[in-house]
Amino acid sequence: MPSSETQSIRMESEIACSLVSKERSGLTQAELSENAARELQEIRKLLWGPNIRVDVFRRWSQGFEFSDTEPSALVQKEGGPCAVIAPVQANLLKILIMDTPGHFLKDLTQDKCRHLLIQALCAILSKCCAKRFRIVSLPMEQCTEAKEVVNAASDIPDVKLSTETLEEATTEPVDASAATTVRVADAREVSSDAYHEGLQVLNFDTIEEVEKYYTEHWQVLSGQYGVMLFLYSVLLTKNIDNVISELSDTSEPLIHNTYGYGSQALINLMLTGRAVAHVWDNDQDVGGLKLRGINEQSDIGFITLMEQMRYCTVGSFYKNPKNPVWVMGSETHLTVLFSTEKRLVSPETPSELARRVFKSYDPEGNNFIPADVLQDVLAALDLVNEPEYVEIMQKRLDPEGLHIILLNAFMDEFFPQEQRSTPDTFDLMHYNGIPGSNEGNKVGYCKGSAILLESDLKSVCISNPMLTCLQTKWPNIEINWHDMRIPSLN
Structure with a gap:
């Protein structure tokens, strides 16, 4: 296996693929190159479908870029790539909060934030690694020149970037200082075909080598196609066959071919390393069809407004993650919720477990079960469940013969000294990467003070989707945002 120094030389020489030796692989260089090209074409089809819309590809063509006002907050320039950016941001915050506590968010240096980002990317890749890490890149000048020329053009008065010519590819540089109108194609924002033709694959045995590569080649991440290059790296590292085997349906692309948003399977892949299509716990049998869900407690959580709308059921593995960080889903966008309060993810008390199990038999959220x-x-909770005992308890808990068992009656009977592991009050912070969804068009974090009320009754407020989404995790939550502006989920 080539040393990391040899790999670096090959990278700088813009080799198409960093290859294992012929003795170990049994394949010639041409065969390995052909295999990589085939896999990239399969990824292209799986991601985009048979055709790539110009506007969708353009919206995804951005690098990882930090906010000017919040050093650790990533900026999402247009709708679409939140399926990658939000999970990356969530992992970055998890590392910052849980692994390196004590930092003041506003005081983070640029180098520290870059290091956190690379660590977050490596964490995602590690979850997806099948055999080795396979990093997709472009020749170095393609990673940097598009961004540099576009930035230069944006500083010129009356410069217009036309999307109509996006499909044109050019290799000729533009003299931005002499231009009054700069075409996107001229700014090296190339067509999807030209982008895919230029891709190269680098192989690494360890995640430490990947981290070193990204550290030494920051422009791969920050350049015009940084987000897409990382997404392709995730899929290639996962192995395309593994992705397909986890998907329940490959007829629809992972990126919507009209609106450009990522599918739930893509979101799950970025958060858990598994490209399953559902968010419930474990697998479910629906009419003889095995539908895969989340198979273990996730490092990063997920809650969604779509659950309140009855479009899905989010399981405990997502709602109760290992770290107090959740990706939040709306109809069109992904944002991130997080807290420094570690007790939000403390182990469940017996009464909390009982509530969760009870509610698993109450999918409509009515606070009663048949x-x-x-x-x-009772059996799921390892409580006495012999038929004679159950019959006595049914009469005791349902004295009016309504054939339902109320949650409060159940808890009062079996867990009268109910305790919470979650504190009654705590602070939450929210991130939305789209500038226009933030105060003053500046991407930053919104802070709120939350309180869990005594009652389990919740008030659904259609005009406050943020609260409605939070209530899918904490049904009795109320929250006051410090700047008096409710953060946007879109």
């Missing part, structure tokens, strides 16, 4: 499933609930 009386005939009481035995199943």
Whole structure:
């Protein structure tokens, strides 16, 4: 296997693929190059479908870029790539909060934020690694020149970037200082075909080598196609066959071919390393069809407004992650919720476990279950569940014979000394990467003070989707945002 120094030389020489030796692989260089090209074409089809819309590809063509006002907050320039940016931001915040506590968010240096970003990317890649890490890149000048020329053009008065010519590819540089109108194609924002033709694959045995590569080649991440290059690296590292085997349906692309947003399978891949299409716990059998869900407690959580709309059911593995960081989903966008309060992810108390199990038999969120499933609930909680005992308890918990068991009655009977692991009050922070969704068009973090009320009754407020989404995780939450402006989920 080539040393890291040899790999670096090959990278700088813009070799198409960093290859394992012929003795170890049994394949010639031409065969390995052909395999990489085939895999990249399969990834292209899986991501985009048979055709790539010009406007969708353009919206995804951005690098990882930090906010001018919040050093650790990533900027999302247009709608679409939040399926990558939000999970990356969530992992970055997890590392910052849980692994390197004590930092003041506003005091982070540029070098520290870059290091955190690279660590976040490596964390995602590590979850997806099948055999080795396979990093997709472009020749170095293609990573940098597009961004530099576009930035230069944006400083010129009356410069217009036309998307109509986006499909034109050119290799001729533009003299931005002499231009009054700069075409996107001239600024090296190339067509999707030209982008894919230029891709190269680099192989690494360890995540430390990947981290070193990204550190020494920052422009791969910050350049015009940094977000897409990382996405392709995730899929190639995961192995395209593994991705396909986890998807329940490959007829629809992972990126919507009209609106450009990422599918739930893509979001799950970025958060858990598995490209499953559903957000419930474990696999479910629906009419004989096995539908895959989240198979273990996630490092990063996920909650969504779509659950309140009854479009999905988010399981405990996502709602109760290992770290107090959640990606939040709306109808069109992904944002991030986080907290420094570690007790938000403390182990469940027996009463909290009982509530969760009870509610798993109450998918509509009515706070009651049919009386005939009481035995199943008791069995799931390892409580006495012999038929004679269950019959006595049904009569006791349902004295009016309504054939339902209320949550409060159940808890009062079996867990009268109910305790919470979650504090009654705590602070939450929210991130939205789109400038226009932030105060003053500046991407930053919004802070709020939350309180969990005594009652389980919740008030659904259609005009406050943020609160509605939070209530899918904490049904009795109320929150006051410090700047008096409710953060946007879109």
